[in-house]
Amino acid sequence: MKQETPGATHLELKQQGQPLPDPLIKRFAAAVGAAYCYSRPEQLRTYESDGLASFRATPGVVVLPASTEEVVACVKLAREAGLPIVARGSGTGLSGGALPIPGCVLIGLSRMRKILEVDYDNAFMRVQPGVINLDVSKHIGPQGWYYAPDPSSQSVCTIGGNVAENSGGAHCLKYGFTVNHTLGVRVVLYDGNVVDLGGAVADAPGYDLAGVVVGSEGLLGIVTEVVLRILRKPEATRTFFATFPSTTEAGNAVSAIIASGIVPAAIEMMDTLAIVAAKAATGVDWPEVGAALLMDVDGVAQECEHTSAVAVEMARKAGALEVRVPRDAAERELMWKGRKSAFAAVGRIARNYLVQDGVIPRSKIAQVLQEIAGLGQRYGLRVANVFHAGDGNLHPLVLFDGRDPEEERKAEEMSGEILRICLRHGGSITGEHGVGADKAAYMPEMFSSQDLDTMQLVRCAFDPAGTFNPGKMFPTPRLCGDKPGLYRPHPSEVSGEAWRA
Amino acid sequence: MARVTPGSIEEAQALLAEGGRRVLFVGGGTALPPGPPVDLEISSEKLDRVIEYEPADQVVMVECGMRLATLQRELAKHGQRLALDPPQPDKATLGGIVAANSFGPLRTRFGSVRDLIIGVSVVRADGTRAKGGGKVVKTVAGFDLPKLMCGSWGTLAFIATVTFRVHPLPEEAVTLCARGGDPLELVRRVRAQQLEPAAMLAISQAKGWDVYLRFEGFAAGVRAQRDKLRDLEESAWPDPAPAGARVRFGALPTHAAQVAKALAPLGARLEWLPTLGLGFASRATVDPAALQGARRELAALGGWLAADGDWGPAPGSLGLQRSVKQRLDPAGVLAPGRFLV
Numbered sequence: 001m002k003q004e005t006p007g008a009t010h011l012e013l014k015q016q017g018q019p020l021p022d023p024l025i026k027r028f029a030a031a032v033g034a035a036y037c038y039s040r041p042e043q044l045r046t047y048e049s050d051g052l053a054s055f056r057a058t059p060g061v062v063v064l065p066a067s068t069e070e071v072v073a074c075v076k077l078a079r080e081a082g083l084p085i086v087a088r089g090s091g092t093g094l095s096g097g098a099l100p101i102p103g104c105v106l107i108g109l110s111r112m113r114k115i116l117e118v119d120y121d122n123a124f125m126r127v128q129p130g131v132i133n134l135d136v137s138k139h140i141g142p143q144g145w146y147y148a149p150d151p152s153s154q155s156v157c158t159i160g161g162n163v164a165e166n167s168g169g170a171h172c173l174k175y176g177f178t179v180n181h182t183l184g185v186r187v188v189l190y191d192g193n194v195v196d197l198g199g200a201v202a203d204a205p206g207y208d209l210a211g212v213v214v215g216s217e218g219l220l221g222i223v224t225e226v227v228l229r230i231l232r233k234p235e236a237t238r239t240f241f242a243t244f245p246s247t248t249e250a251g252n253a254v255s256a257i258i259a260s261g262i263v264p265a266a267i268e269m270m271d272t273l274a275i276v277a278a279k280a281a282t283g284v285d286w287p288e289v290g291a292a293l294l295m296d297v298d299g300v301a302q303e304c305e306h307t308s309a310v311a312v313e314m315a316r317k318a319g320a321l322e323v324r325v326p327r328d329a330a331e332r333e334l335m336w337k338g339r340k341s342a343f344a345a346v347g348r349i350a351r352n353y354l355v356q357d358g359v360i361p362r363s364k365i366a367q368v369l370q371e372i373a374g375l376g377q378r379y380g381l382r383v384a385n386v387f388h389a390g391d392g393n394l395h396p397l398v399l400f401d402g403r404d405p406e407e408e409r410k411a412e413e414m415s416g417e418i419l420r421i422c423l424r425h426g427g428s429i430t431g432e433h434g435v436g437a438d439k440a441a442y443m444p445e446m447f448s449s450q451d452l453d454t455m456q457l458v459r460c461a462f463d464p465a466g467t468f469n470p471g472k473m474f475p476t477p478r479l480c481g482d483k484p485g486l487y488r489p490h491p492s493e494v495s496g497e498a499w500r501a
Numbered sequence: 502m503a504r505v506t507p508g509s510i511e512e513a514q515a516l517l518a519e520g521g522r523r524v525l526f527v528g529g530g531t532a533l534p535p536g537p538p539v540d541l542e543i544s545s546e547k548l549d550r551v552i553e554y555e556p557a558d559q560v561v562m563v564e565c566g567m568r569l570a571t572l573q574r575e576l577a578k579h580g581q582r583l584a585l586d587p588p589q590p591d592k593a594t595l596g597g598i599v600a601a602n603s604f605g606p607l608r609t610r611f612g613s614v615r616d617l618i619i620g621v622s623v624v625r626a627d628g629t630r631a632k633g634g635g636k637v638v639k640t641v642a643g644f645d646l647p648k649l650m651c652g653s654w655g656t657l658a659f660i661a662t663v664t665f666r667v668h669p670l671p672e673e674a675v676t677l678c679a680r681g682g683d684p685l686e687l688v689r690r691v692r693a694q695q696l697e698p699a700a701m702l703a704i705s706q707a708k709g710w711d712v713y714l715r716f717e718g719f720a721a722g723v724r725a726q727r728d729k730l731r732d733l734e735e736s737a738w739p740d741p742a743p744a745g746a747r748v749r750f751g752a753l754p755t756h757a758a759q760v761a762k763a764l765a766p767l768g769a770r771l772e773w774l775p776t777l778g779l780g781f782a783s784r785a786t787v788d789p790a791a792l793q794g795a796r797r798e799l800a801a802l803g804g805w806l807a808a809d810g811d812w813g814p815a816p817g818s819l820g821l822q823r824s825v826k827q828r829l830d831p832a833g834v835l836a837p838g839r840f841l842v
Contacts, residue, residue, distance in 0.1 A: 120692075165641065166645075201778060203749075209821060211649065232695060303721055305721065362557070457829055
């Protein structure tokens with residue numbers, strides 16, 4: 001995804017749809033209230049893009065329903081009019097999941113922000129999709145509970161958006177992603193029917209369709225209620241910050257810590273450029289070294305003391321230059337602020353940058369970072385790395401100057417090459433930002449056409465009309481009437497052990 | 502009815518591609534629900550290899566017919582384990598465990614199959630081989646086919662290979678038992694004291710429950726937690742229920758007492774995971790009338806009960822469930838009559 005500091009880039013993609021007829025707009029206005037139905041060009045402009053700001057398209061109408069019933073009414077109206085539907089939370093997504101289809105009905109869920117139920121004994125919470133991620137933990141924090149998934153955008157992103165993207169965050173290494181903390185969802189389907197999938201009572205007979213809806217990037221329906229798993233806060237958290245001569249030593253430290261049997265709550269790595277950027281943005285007093293690790297262990301206090309001591313020892317053995325332990329909660333918070341603001345901070349050291357989101361087996365971190373550095377040299381571009389080292393989820397930021405179209409083109413190409421490196425090492429094209437509009441073209445490099453056909457069958461089971469977010473995630477749109485042909489293996493596959501990439 | 506034991510996934514694929522036959526996939530047979538006759542049984546017995554295991558990445562990919570106990574021995578050589586402990590690990594296969602969403606008390610800490618599976622490859626009813634997820638612990642590319650396979654009871658596709666996240670073996674473990682304890686009270690106490698048991702299991706007794714807790718991890722943490730529950734005696738982990746009819750049920754954790762009352766007429770040994778609200782009732786035979794009565798009472802509490810391929814009333818999402826089945830197995834040949842869909 002592309003981030004811009006002010007100043008237009010050249011390859012900006014903007015699509016305009018036909019304006020919708022007035023009588024139709026009036027019907028939408030009647031469904032949600034005129035104050036929450038936008039159709040004037042200057043109103044629509046706000047919704048032209050999400051966090052992937054270089055892709056823009058104008059919706060036909062924006063509606064902000066306040067209830068499941070109003071969502072149903074909007075879905076039915078859109079269906080009657082034959083218009084595609086795109087759902088949107090806060091629009092912080094980095095892959096264009098909430099990018100409008102030109103002329104679509106954009107359903108914003110930001111008004112549905114009620115916390116409906118909190119049940120500590122049964123460890124769940126029922127919320128509307130527009131509730132902000134951080135507000136969930138704030139709501140239950142005073143009682144000593146929290147909600148685990150913590151994307152860096154957690155102070156603005158919504159639970160509904162998290163569900164759509166199966167959002168992760170720094171602490172998902174130990175605690176898992178949104179899908180591991182979503183017990184159930186209420187979904188409005190393409191025909192306006194409402195279904196409850198999963199729920200507070202575990203394992204009710206039936207397929208795990210809630211598990212399929214989480215991470216489906218808005219292609220299966222509109223989620224209007226979510227049952228979240230909540231957790232009792234751990235007794236203790238220990239944080240340390242360690243600096244290294246290069247990412248190689250830091251990568252080795254991560255491997256050694258994990259190999260010692262510790263499951264850290266989070267281990268984040270930053271390279272020199274990312275450190276410089278974080279310093280410029282937040283005023284942390286970090287030395288400008290080759291690499292830094294920020295690590296949390298949490299749990300029972302005595303266990304934390306033990307694991308943090310072991311981890312510090314491992315970091316030192318791997319070649320740490322310095323290990324810092326925060327003196328108090330405020331200092332710890334500042335360290336994490338430095339890390340979490342790193343993407344935006346890179347805007348201070350480069351005019352434009354592309355954020356990549358690839359995954360590799362964590363044992364390959366040092367090797368892959370060297371390969372990426374090699375790519376940077378070949379393309380003549382700087383790369384900042386700030387990422388979730390514990391689970392091998394890389395976020396290389398390719399820096400460029402958007403005023404130079406050739407440099408921008410090279411940056412795009414190089415960013416794609418980084419994904420190919422991840423795939424060559426057995427990884428993934430996205431660890432948490434999603435496929436969306438940004439990476440649909442890369443799906444065939446990770447999945448065979450049979451894999452994609454199978455996923456399309458699931459999509460057709462939910463949404464045979466292709467109403468929701470068409471054109472996202474899958475490289476080649478297919479109508480649900482099309483029968484995917486029976487797969488015939490290539491002779492080379494039959495002969496060897498090899499399987500399709 | 503023919504039973505075939507393919508020696509490779511390609512052979513299984515070829516068998517399905519022939520089409521026109523009702524098929525049942527058979528693993529260890531520990532959880533296979535009864536149902537109408539089929540034309541072909543495909544056994545996973547010979548598909549029992551570890552395909553890839555990289556201890557440093559804590560990821561293992563296996564063929565579906567591998568027995569859980571065999572895998573655990575392999576992982577233990579590197580100080581690791583799959584944090585899943587369903588019954589009969591010597592028999593249960595990993596493909597079957599995924600298909601049946603099997604679990605044991607470790608689910609308390611580590612979650613169920615869906616929380617540990619990261620990738621899957623399947624053969625669809627028409628012989629098409631497809632995969633979802635990946636080989637890294639974190640990926641959000643594409644729909645989550647691995648989760649769709651969890652608890653699908655062989656009705657959507659043949660689960661050919663499975664990739665799991667694995668965990669380090671704990672350095673130390675201790676089991677405590679609260680005899681005649683109240684599961685809910687103990688859960689509250691554990692949370693108030695911020696303890697983190699790896700497993701909690703309540704077993705019904707003539708009067709009330711015996712509640713077991715197991716702490717696992719580094720010695721320092723295990724001992725500290727043990728010391729905070731000084732009034733509880735150390736104990737061996739309870740024996741698994743003898744094989745026989747196994748009824749599964751679920752309800753809110755706070756309904757433990759009502760659940761015990763509802764299931765009392767079964768005269769079965771009850772196992773209850775008190776943090777999760779899931780349980781098993783085990784007995785040689787179960788009286789159908791008592792079962793229906795118990796189900797009605799659980800349903801009134803918002804819970805459910807399933808026994809031997811009898812899944813109870815259809816959920817509100819049945820139409821959507823059927824639509825998924827219809828798309829993936831349009832001729833309805835996979836495990837017919839074995840699941841509610």
